[in-house]
Amino acid sequence: MTDSAPPVKPARVLVTGADGTIGRPVVQALLSAGSSVTALSAAWSGPSPADRVFTGDAADETLVRQALEDADAVVHLAAIPHPGLGTAREVFVGNTSATFTVLNVAGEVGVRRAVIASSINAFGVPFNRHDLTPAYYPLDELSPVAHDDAYSLSKWVDEQTGAWAYSRWGITVVALRFPLVRDLPELREFAARLGRNPGEQARLAREGWAYLAMADAVDAVLRGLTRPISGMHTLLLAAEDTLVEEPTDLLLDRFAPTSERRRDFPGRTAPIDTSAARRVLGWVPRHRLGDPSGPISTTFQETPA
Template sequence: MPELIRPTRVLVTGADGTVGRPTVEALVDDGIAVTALSRTWSAPTPADRVFTGDAADEVLVRDALSDVDAVVHLAATAHPDLDTPRAVFVGNTSATFTVLACAGEAGIRRAVIASSINAFGIPMNRHDVMPAYYPLDEASPVAHDDAYSLSKWVDERIGAFACSRWDMTVVALRFPLVRELAALRDTVRRMIAIPGEQARLAREGWAYLEMADAVDAILRGLTQPISGMHTLLVAAADTILNQSTEDLLDRYAAHVERRQRFDGRRAPIDTSAARHVLGWAPVVSLAEGEASIIMEATA
C-alpha cells in the first residue's frame, strides 16, 4: 500500500471560520506547521504564522505561501444572502483562482478546497426544481439560480484547471451543513421549524456532517497518495429527520427517480467516491444514543 503523504507546512485560508479553526487545530495537533490566513480573527490561532487579509489578494497570498507544501482553501462568503450576487460570486471565485494559481506557480502540488453540496445548484434554486435522481452524486445535473452555488461549481472548475496547468492534485469536498455536535443540535432545531424547510431540504437529501468527520476528510485530502482532480460528496450516513428516508421521499419527492432503496434513515447521498479516493467514511451520527436530537418530520 502506498505511503501517506505528510506535508510539512499547510496554508489554511478562512482559518478563523467554522471549519477553518478546527482544521488548523487538527493540523497543529498532528505536528504539522500551519500558516493561517483570514480576513478577521475572533480569537488567537494556534498557527505559528498568521496573515490577515483577503484570499483574493495576490501579494498577500504569495507571501503566505512561503515554505508551504500544501493548501487548504476554505475562505469564502458562505451564503448567497451575505452579500450582493456579484460580490459573492466574484469574491469566492477570485479567491479560489488566486490561491490555486499562486500555489501552482510556487510549485505546490496538493490542495484541498471547500466546495458545497449546493454546487449543482438545485438546493437553493428559487424555482420549483428537484434533483434528477437519488442518491445525489457528483454527476447530478446542474441548475444554477444563485451566486453562491454557481461560485462553488466554478471553484471546482478552477480546481480542474489547476490540476491541468500545474499537475496539482486537487480535492474539492462538497460539504453539506457542517457543525460540531452541539451546534448541529441547535441548527437543526431552528431549520426544521421554518415552514416549508423540510420540503426544501429534500433537494439536498436532508444532509449534514459533524465537524470531526469534515476535518477528517480534509486531512485525508492532504495526505492520501492520489493524483488528479477529485470532486467528492461528503455527508453523514443518515438524515437529520427522525423518519424513514423512503417515507420522506414519498412525501416530498415522489416523482424523482430512485436508483436504489434507502433503508431506515439512510441519507440519499452517494459518498462512495470519497470512500474510494480518500478511504473516508462518516463516523458521527446525530441519531446515536444521548446525542440524538433528530426531530420528527411535520407538515
C-alpha cells in the first residue's frame, strides 16, 4: 500500500553486512544523505565511516539489540551469499536465523521500517541442479518456485519472514531481489568474459542474464527506507538490458525454447519485469552497460512514480 505522504528520512539506520559489496556503498550513501549509521559486520576489510560499529553475527540477539539502539530503520544485508560458501545447513540456518533475529528484535524495540536483501535466485530455478528453465519470461515476483539449494531457499524464507514481521510487529518490509550487482567497470569485464562463454550464457538464462549497477541498487535501498508505503513488498530489480550483446529473443530461442514468452524483448531488453519496484518505490534503473561510467549521486530525492 502506498500513499501521497512525503518521504521520511530516517535519523539512524542499522546496516547489517555493512562491509559487504552492497553494504559499504549503502553506508556511504546514507551518511551523505544526512542519516546516522550503525554498522554491523561479521568482519571488516577496513575502517567503516559509520559512527557506531559492531562486529559479530547478525543472528546474535544480544548484539543486534545493542546495535539497534536509537535506530528507526534497518537495512539487513548480512548473509552467506552463495550456496557454495558453506554446508547446506550453514547457509540456510545462518541466513534465515539472521533475518528472523534482525526483524524480530527490530519489532520488539519499535523499528517500523526495514529493507532486506533477497535475491533473483529466491524462486530457486537458477541454482537448481535439474534441467529446468523458468516457467515463463519475463521473470517476476510470482515466478513458480523450484528450490534445490539452501541459499535460494533461505532467500525465499527470508521473504516469508518479512511478511511475518509485518503481521506480528507492523514493520514495513521491502525485500529487494537483487541480481548480480557491481560497479559498471566490473560489470563490463564480466560481460566481456560472458560473451566468450556459451556455457555460462546458458546457465545465466535461468536468471534472464540480469545485472544491476551499484548506483541503482543503492537507490532502491534508499527508496525502500523512505518511500511512504506500508506492508510487505517483494520487489525484483534489474537493469533494462542484459549482460549479453546478442538480441534477447534469439537468446531465449537458443537457451529457453520451452519457456512461455509473455511478450517480445526487442534488442537487448532484459526479460525481467521490474514494474512492481517502479510502482511501489518510484524506482527506475538509470544505468546500462553501454552508458558512461561516471559517478552518480544517490540521495533521498524522490522521482514521480
